[in-house]
Amino acid sequence: MTEVTAPKASLSGSEFAGEIRSKLKYQLGVDESSAKASDVYVAVASAVRDHLSDSWMRTRAEMVQGNTKAVGYLSAEFLIGRQLSNALLNVGLDEQFALAMKELGFDQDEVIAAEAEPGLGNGGLGRLAACYVDSLASLGVPAFGYGIRYRYGIFRQEFDKAGRQVEKPDYWLTQEEPWGHVDYHRSQRVGFGGTVQEHDGAKVWEPAWSVRAVPVDYPVPGYESGRVNTLRLWESRSYDEFDLSAFNDSDYMGAVVPQVEAENITKILYPEDSTPQGKRLRLEQQYFFVAASIHDAIATFYPGQEHPDLRTFPEKICFQLNDTHPVIGIPELMRVLLDEYGYDWDTAWDITTRTFNYTCHTLLPEALEVWSAQLIGELLPRHLQIIDRIDAQFVEGLENKGLDGERIDRMRILTRDGNPQVRMAFLATVGGLHVNGVAELHSQLLRDVTLKDFSDVFPERFTNVTNGVTPRRFVRLANPRLSALISEGLGTDRWMSDLERLQGLAPLADDASFVERFAEVKRANKRDFSVFAQQRYGFEVDPGTMFDSMVKRLHEYKRQSLKILAVIAQYAAIKDGTAGDMLPRTVFFGAKAAPGYAMAKLTIRLINNVARVIDADPDVAGRLQVRFPENYNIELAEHLIPATELDEQISQAGKEASGTGNMKFALNGALTVGTLDGANVEIRERVGAENFFLFGLEVEDVDRLYAEGYDPLSYVQADPRLRKAVDMVAGGVFSEGDRDVYASLVSDWLTKDYFMTMADFTAYMDIQQEVEDAYRDQARWNRSAILNVANSGYFSSDRSIKDYLERIWHTSPSPSSI
Ligand code: 26V
Incomplete structure (x- = not known):
């Protein structure tokens, strides 16, 4: 006996075909008889998006109005893969799609294959983030995925005659991309460089330059959950479309330099995984998307409030740090609380440490990110000051616990030798509530080896969430x-x-x-x-x-x-x-x-x-x-x-x-x-x-x-x-x-x-x-x-997400009005 499942979209195949037909005509301006698979793909995707709209808007409204804590999954990578068939399945339009393609005379496989794959990740870590946003939406957890909309994703690999790998740019945006919705009203300003000034005892960071972070929102439809969460990927743009003075001096090319530089931030995904190179542009990317996301979360949960009570922030949202890439968010939230909203250090620290949690995805020591303090000082001078103080306070705490000097030196967030470094995994461990590994053995080895000093001192912070897939x-x-x-x-x-x-x-x-x-x-x-x-x-x-x-x-x-x-x-x-x-x-x-x-x-x-x-x-x-x-x-x-x-x-x-x-x-x-x-x-x-x-x-x-x-x-x-x-x-x-x-x-x-x-x-x-014997x-x-x-x-990544809810986020799916 087959059990009854949730109702699917109440639409016939012919009605769906009609919607696709009008998309072809009015949006793409192509005749049905001459439409190519890529046109049909865009038409179908747009029609599906229309079906998502109501749920998408309702999910957002419920997230802000409801009192269930949301999750912000901060990740430099979301390897989402093609969207169309997934969206059709999750909203229950897959059968209608098959019927509509038949009626219109198009090959459904060709239409599905016409979508370019967004390769916005390197491998397991990025794909995991994509599985997690799928499960969050399917379980009805109010959540945002926050990341970067790279113009070029992971390179396309070719082999030459000698069998060597040749990397080709992955220009996935050559054709119309129907999923991403640019929301200019939610842009954020992100500053870089400059100096820190003191005004009446308050620290003010005066960046030397800033860029505009523009969100491109992707719908994340849950499977039969009626929820559509948002994957918000930030794109960098310039504020100074044109430098007029340079233009007047007839330096036309020079006049667009700031724009080119600003847009470079989100131009390309670093194809390295596991060996951080300490590159300036990479730190710019990290800070860029994290700063924009934190400001966005404040704007989302305290709309229109000039003096929000941010002591409630950890009840509104918690941020999951997908590896160390977004860890600069910890000093950023501190800076926002201290300098922009005037909280004292202890209050700011209390809010911050209740907001962040960190997932470690590696055991290779060379893969643990470390940034030179000098580079951070050049790009983010105020953040370096804050990191320095976090470190000082942390060391003082360790001294009070009676730890020996050698051990304290091993644990420092900011090393104090000739070439000081910031150890991002340590900053993440100190600046949040929980640290988790991604499988039982891995979490055990984190406790016993990689982060042993920390696990000895703060055993209650360490936990495990075994990965899952959708x-x-x-x-x-x-x-x-x-x-x-x-x-x-x-x-x-x-x-x-x-x-x-x-x-x-x-x-x-x-x-x-x-x-x-x-x-x-x-x-x-x-x-x-x-x-x-x-x-x-x-x-x-x-x-x-x-x-x-x-x-x-x-x-x-x-x-x-x-x-x-x-x-x-x-x-x-x-x-x-x-x-x-x-x-x-x-x-x-x-x-x-x-x-x-x-x-x-x-x-x-x-x-x-x-x-x-x-x-x-x-x-x-x-x-x-x-x-x-x-x-x-x-x-x-x-x-x-x-x-x-x-x-x-x-x-x-x-x-x-x-x-x-x-x-x-x-x-x-x-x-x-x-x-x-x-x-x-x-x-x-x-x-x-x-x-x-x-x-x-x-x-x-x-x-x-x-x-x-x-x-x-x-x-x-x-x-x-x-x-x-x-x-x-x-x-x-x-x-x-x-x-x-x-x-x-x-x-x-x-x-x-x-x-x-x-x-x-x-x-x-x-x-x-x-194996051979068994196979016979x-x-x-x-x-x-x-x-x-x-x-x-x-x-299943649904189980992983339930583990995160229970062990780390301490929140639950939000009750739905539907
Ligand atoms: C590190 C770096 C360093 C600098 C440049 C870009 C970049 C990109 C990614 C990484 C992270 C490498 C860690 C990673 O991918 N870990 C993998 O995570 C999977 C999901 O948890 C897990 O299944 C794999 O075992 C683990 O290798």
């Missing part, structure tokens, strides 16, 4: 076949907003006919992917092989090298006849490397060349293929994940904070081969050890090996398969005989190997043998895959 985009939209089967198996589609219901599938893992239908879903998804791959990338993929995927940013700690070395070893075994009747596989990689990260780029080149050599070798035909589609992005994830059978999560233990790809794969019925790292630990606990391929060193082993003096060479010498694979790379098999090409990579493997790829190689080869028993494999789906409901 089932709407990553199951329902990406995998319609599996979704239909799940709904049928459960007799309801309510799992989409209550993912723990997937548990109900567990008994069906022993139902032969359900298992067969599940297997057919995977096979059909694999066939679809092969067609997509052929059309999009021009390469052959054999859907009869096992699909084995490793898709994520390229980083040494994630160990794409381990995977490619294993592929090379397998290739060598095929060549020398020792591979036996190996299981035919297609190995997929998807990965962008930071443009300045030489080792990562060399790994990309190696993977491409291994793929090329294997492809050209007739001895391997039908047994092993490597496919590395360019430009891994949300769209590609949505195609590849549902078709994948084996997911690789093979980071060195203790390095991946969480991972979220692992959750998407498990929910789509792939089995994971992985280390005990990040959220893998929790996935394995839930899906069952027998349904997860665990291998490799654990955190304690890694620590012990470092302490003993790790020697990668000894592992290379001990395993002939590894020695052979490394020799082949070194000997030029994948570089047309040129031994220099991969020399730096090989030398790193043999002498440093910081992430212990060599030490884990043998275990990895052994587990791959187990298709009934057993599919049973495991179904149990992965059934037991992964915990990894």
Whole structure:
């Protein structure tokens, strides 16, 4: 029996077609018969936006008038992906869309694909922010996403003939972008540079220049919740459209310089992840969006009030700091309270520390942001003074607690050596109520290692919220076949907003006919992917092989090298006849490397060349293929994940904070081969050890090996398969005989190997043998895959948001008038 769900929009397909028709005619000025897919996309998106308008306005009004505390999710990245199909699903117009396209004679897939993907993030951190705004709206939590509307998102990746990554600008705004609504009335002035003056004992910051922050609002429709939250992305503009004096001196080009400089702030997303460069423009971006957002929140919750009582601010909104990127918001709120509203220090500090919370997304020490005090002083002189005082007060508190000087020095927010630095993670920990990691193991390591001094002194601040992903985009939209089967198996589609219901599938893992239908879903998804791959990338993929995927940013700690070395070893075994009747596989990689990260780029080149050599070798035909589609992005994830059978999560233990790809794969019925790292630990606990391929060193082993003096060479010498694979790379098999090409990579493997790829190689080869054995028993494999789906409901971002509400924000969904 199918349960009744919330009513969908009461509109027929024909009525929707009529709306689209009039959008084409009156908004786009194109004739229905000559409309291109991109025109239809704009017309449909505009029609959908009209349907959102009422709910959007009502949600905003309720947020301001209601007395439920709102959440401001501050993030430099929101990797939202295409909007149209998500919006159609969430407002309940997906069926009408299909009917309307049929009536109008357009191909719905082409229309959906005509939307440019907004790549406003690097990877996991940005995608997580997008999943969280989706869940906040779906749960009915009054919330804003606050971020930056970059003109250029993450670069488009291409490969050259030699297999090297080439970065191309991602100009995603070439065509009309129907979602963003520019709201000039909510512009904010953001200052930079200048000096701090004292007037009657009060400090006044006089910036040398300022820019106009203009909000571009994106609707975030909740799934069947009737709520539409706002993702407010700021764009920088100049106040001085033209410098008249320069123009009069006939310096036309010079006259537009301030405008160009102001607009540069939000021009481009930094494609680095994890290694902060300390760049001035990046600090400008951070301050720009955070300052605008804080002022915007005050304007929103105290409309028209000249003397608002900001002591109530923490009851109106709390800000979640997505990593350290928005942490400059802490001294900014202090400055606003002290200098603009005249509060005393203690009151301002009390308000501020009750407003902010900080999520840490890393364990790599080099990824913790640190800014030179000199740079902050140049750009934000008043903020540096405030940071200095926060630090002084903090140190005094530590002294009063009787901590020793060495420890206090280790904990300082502002270091006091020759080149003083501001440690943003420390500032965030001191300037807010809670600090959380993003998976159990990660939060534990934050307490025990990365932020140990702080956790010792303020244990009550530390907590965990394990990441999650939205089932709407990553199951329902990406995998319609599996979704239909799940709904049928459960007799309801309510799992989409209550993912723990997937548990109900567990008994069906022993139902032969359900298992067969599940297997057919995977096979059909694999066939679809092969067609997509052929059309999009021009390469052959054999859907009869096992699909084995490793898709994520390229980083040494994630160990794409381990995977490619294993592929090379397998290739060598095929060549020398020792591979036996190996299981035919297609190995997929998807990965962008930071443009300045030489080792990562060399790994990309190696993977491409291994793929090329294997492809050209007739001895391997039908047994092993490597496919590395360019430009891994949300769209590609949505195609590849549902078709994948084996997911690789093979980071060195203790390095991946969480991972979220692992959750998407498990929910789509792939089995994971992985280390005990990040959220893998929790996935394995839930899906069952027998349904997860665990291998490799654990955190304690890694620590012990470092302490003993790790020697990668000894592992290379001990395993002939590894020695052979490394020799082949070194000997030029994948570089047309040129031994220099991969020399730096090989030398790193043999002498440093910081992430212990060599030490884990043998275990990895052994587990791959187990994978093969398991896969040969298709009934057993599919049973495991179904149990992965059934037991992964915990990894919904709805659950994560509920954890944030309970453990950190102490607020709840707001009652709705609808
Ligand atoms: C750092 C930087 C530094 C400077 C320039 C730009 C930039 C952009 C992003 C980052 C943050 C890197 C941290 C990060 O992305 N962490 C990932 O967060 C995921 C969501 O929590 C998590 O699943 C991944 O394990 C973690 O690596």
